[in-house]
Structure formats: C-alpha cells, structure tokens
Amino acid sequence: MSKRSERKEEHLALAQMFFNKKKSNSFDQMQLLRPALPETKVDLNSIQTSLFGKQVAAPFFINAMTGGSTKSLGINRALGEVARKTKIALALGSASILVKEKDQLESFDVAREANPDGIVIANVNPATPASSSKEIVEQLQADALQIHLNTVQEIAMPEGDRNFTWLENLQEIRQTVTVPVIIKEVGFGLDQATIHHLKNEGFTWFDVAGKGGTNFAEIENSRNQLDLSYLEELGLSTVISALMAQKEAVNFIVSGGVRNPLDVLKGLVLGGKAVGVANTFLQALTEHDQDYLLQMIKNWQQQLAALFAVYGVSEIKQVTKIKSYFDLPLKTEIEQLI
Known part of the structure; x- marks a missing residue:
C-alpha cells in the first residue's frame, strides 16, 4: 500500500476515534420560530428537490469522505448503494491520488457503478492539474466537481503542502471541466472575502464546510510529532460561514457538523441549496x-418531512421564510463579522 493510501486509511480510523455525535456547535445557537397552527401535513414529496439537473428525494446528501485505499473501496461501494436506494446525492473523497496512482480508480468508481443514474460529485485538491481533473470527472461520470481548500489541514499534516498559490489553477480547472465546480472548505469555514473574490472570478457554487464537525487539524495533529494543537481552534462556524455566503448571494451548500434532521432544516433556512453530511453517516456505516x-x-x-410540516412549509422554496434567531454568543459574532 502506498503512503497516500495509508494516509487515507489513517484518516478513516482517526475520524472514527474523534467522532462525538453529542458535540455542540453553532447549530445549537440557532433557533427557529415555529407556528403553533401550521396548517400542513407530513408529505415526503415536500422535501424533494433538484440538484445539478437531477431530481433527488431529499435536500441533504452524503458529503465527501474517502477513496484511494482498500478499505475506502468497500465504503464507497456501500455509500453508492445507499445513495441509489434513498435517491440522494453522493460526494466522493479526494480523487487527486489518481494523478499518480491510477490503480486506485476502482475505489472511487465503485460508487458510480453502484449508483449509475444518481448524482455523484467528484472531489480534487486545488493543485490537481486541470487535465487530470477533467479526466477524473469523465471517469466517474461526475455531475459536479468539488475542489477543496484545506490550508489549515495541510499545515497540520506532517507531509502537507506549503504552497497555497491556487487561484490560477482553480480558474484553469473551472474552464476545463464541463460540470459545475464547487469550492469547498474542509471544516474551517469559507470566509466572505474569499467567497466574494471567487465569485468575481466566475465561481458560482460553494460548500461552506464550517467548524463544528470533523476537525482535520485534530486528525493531522495526532499524526504529527509537533504540537500544533492551537490550529484546532481556527475557523468559522458553519452558521457564520453560511450567513456570509448568503450575503454574497451565491449558490451554496451548508455542511460542517450536521448531526440530525433539525440541523438539515437549519441549513436550508440559512439559504443552502443542499446540506452535506459526512462523518455522521460514515460512523453509522462503519460502526x-x-x-x-x-x-x-x-x-x-421522514423526520425532515415532519419538520417541514411542524414549521408550516410544504415545499423547499418556502423554507427560507421560516424565521430564525440566535443565542447571544452567536449573535455577538454575527454582529462583529457580517
């Protein structure tokens, strides 16, 4: 097994080790105002939506996790089958390993084989050559491409990159691939200045991937002989980052610490076109x-459809009309940052 594949499997093991389903985050400080007389009924059709030109049964999806190793092959096959049976989208983990290790293609391709007609989203790092990114999209028959920005993780990673001059390559990838490109963080949140800059550069989709779920600084620190634990405190919360994306009026996905259907609903209220769920689903599968x-x-x-009824909405486009308010600590952050 190559060093890259070993790292992929280490990440899976450490994500499980650090997983805490009761961990609090910014969603807990966001409250929704519920009508006592909603005049609605529970209907699974109410949560159906479209994403990247295809219909899905729900506005939440399995977000990027893994690929590129023996263990991840089995995981991605299972995730593909689950995505097909539930009719939700699936984003794969970083496929940049395929630039140098093409023999790992099967560990990603099994998801598309298991889900031939559903939404599959490919994922690469921002330094992946545009030609390779295009090839990966075509090989996986991907409906969209995530490009993850992970500077904090790279600094914490013992073998991580130290060159973050990515914009020129990002532009080249966007101009080369023929599917929507999603700029994605990895758990530290996209800031408004970056969203604004990339919006002006022609990027139209973002995944805020805020602080509150898997902490890749924590994961990499456990692999590092140096004490870089201070990096674990960096980042913008998911709610803050989503509000920043909302202010920029871009298409965005809400992810980072989504633990339950109420978190999904809050992500939609914030304006997310969809809500990504990663480690919560991964641990359900592996445990x-x-x-x-x-x-x-x-x-x-079923529970999200029930929440729609409880909060008085009968279709996706009505969700952003639900009134929300914030607990004082989060409200203070919002007033300072947005």
Whole structure:
C-alpha cells in the first residue's frame, strides 16, 4: 500500500476515534420560530428537490469522505448503494491520488457503478492539474466537481503542502471541466472575502464546510510529532460561514457538523441549496453496517418531512421564510463579522 493510501486509511480510523455525535456547535445557537397552527401535513414529496439537473428525494446528501485505499473501496461501494436506494446525492473523497496512482480508480468508481443514474460529485485538491481533473470527472461520470481548500489541514499534516498559490489553477480547472465546480472548505469555514473574490472570478457554487464537525487539524495533529494543537481552534462556524455566503448571494451548500434532521432544516433556512453530511453517516456505516445507514437516511427523510410540516412549509422554496434567531454568543459574532 502506498503512503497516500495509508494516509487515507489513517484518516478513516482517526475520524472514527474523534467522532462525538453529542458535540455542540453553532447549530445549537440557532433557533427557529415555529407556528403553533401550521396548517400542513407530513408529505415526503415536500422535501424533494433538484440538484445539478437531477431530481433527488431529499435536500441533504452524503458529503465527501474517502477513496484511494482498500478499505475506502468497500465504503464507497456501500455509500453508492445507499445513495441509489434513498435517491440522494453522493460526494466522493479526494480523487487527486489518481494523478499518480491510477490503480486506485476502482475505489472511487465503485460508487458510480453502484449508483449509475444518481448524482455523484467528484472531489480534487486545488493543485490537481486541470487535465487530470477533467479526466477524473469523465471517469466517474461526475455531475459536479468539488475542489477543496484545506490550508489549515495541510499545515497540520506532517507531509502537507506549503504552497497555497491556487487561484490560477482553480480558474484553469473551472474552464476545463464541463460540470459545475464547487469550492469547498474542509471544516474551517469559507470566509466572505474569499467567497466574494471567487465569485468575481466566475465561481458560482460553494460548500461552506464550517467548524463544528470533523476537525482535520485534530486528525493531522495526532499524526504529527509537533504540537500544533492551537490550529484546532481556527475557523468559522458553519452558521457564520453560511450567513456570509448568503450575503454574497451565491449558490451554496451548508455542511460542517450536521448531526440530525433539525440541523438539515437549519441549513436550508440559512439559504443552502443542499446540506452535506459526512462523518455522521460514515460512523453509522462503519460502526454498524450498510443496512443501518440505509434505514438511518430513510428515517432522516421522514423526520425532515415532519419538520417541514411542524414549521408550516410544504415545499423547499418556502423554507427560507421560516424565521430564525440566535443565542447571544452567536449573535455577538454575527454582529462583529457580517
């Protein structure tokens, strides 16, 4: 197994080690105002939506996690099958490993084989050559391409990159691939200045991936002989980052610490076109099995439809009309930053 593949498997093990489903985050400080008389009914059709030109059964999806190793092959096959059976989108982990290790293609391609007609989103790092990015999109028949920005993770990673001059390559990738490009953080949140800059450069989709879920500085620090634990405190919360994206009037996905259907609803209220869920689903799969994750996602779909009814909305486009307010600590942050 190559060093890259070993790192992929280390990341999976450490994501499980540090997973805490009761961990609090900014969603807990965001409150929604509920009508006592909603005049609605629970209807699964109410949560259906479209994403990248295809219909999906729910506005939440399995966000980028893994690929490029033996263990990740089995995980991606299972995630592909679950995505097909629940009719939700699936984003794969970084496929940049394929630039130098083409033999790892199967560990990504199994997801598309398991879900031939659904939404599959590819993922690469910002230094991946545009030609390779195009090839990856074509090989996976991807409906969109995530490009992840992960400077904090790279600094914490013992073998991480130290050159973050990425914009020129980002532009080249956008101009080369024929599918929508999503600029994505990895758990430290996209800031408004970056969103604004990239919007002016022609990028139209973003995944805020805020602080509150998997902490890749924490994961990399456990692999590092140096003490860089101070990096674990960096980042913008998911709610703050989503509000910044909202202010820039761009298409954005809300992710980072999504633990339950109420978090999904809050992400939609913030204006997210969809809500990404990663480690919560990964641990359901690895700690239990594929059937457990399948039932969990079906339950989330039922519960999200129920929440729509509770909050008085009967279709996706009405969700942003739900009134929200914030607890004082988060409200103070919002007043300072936005």
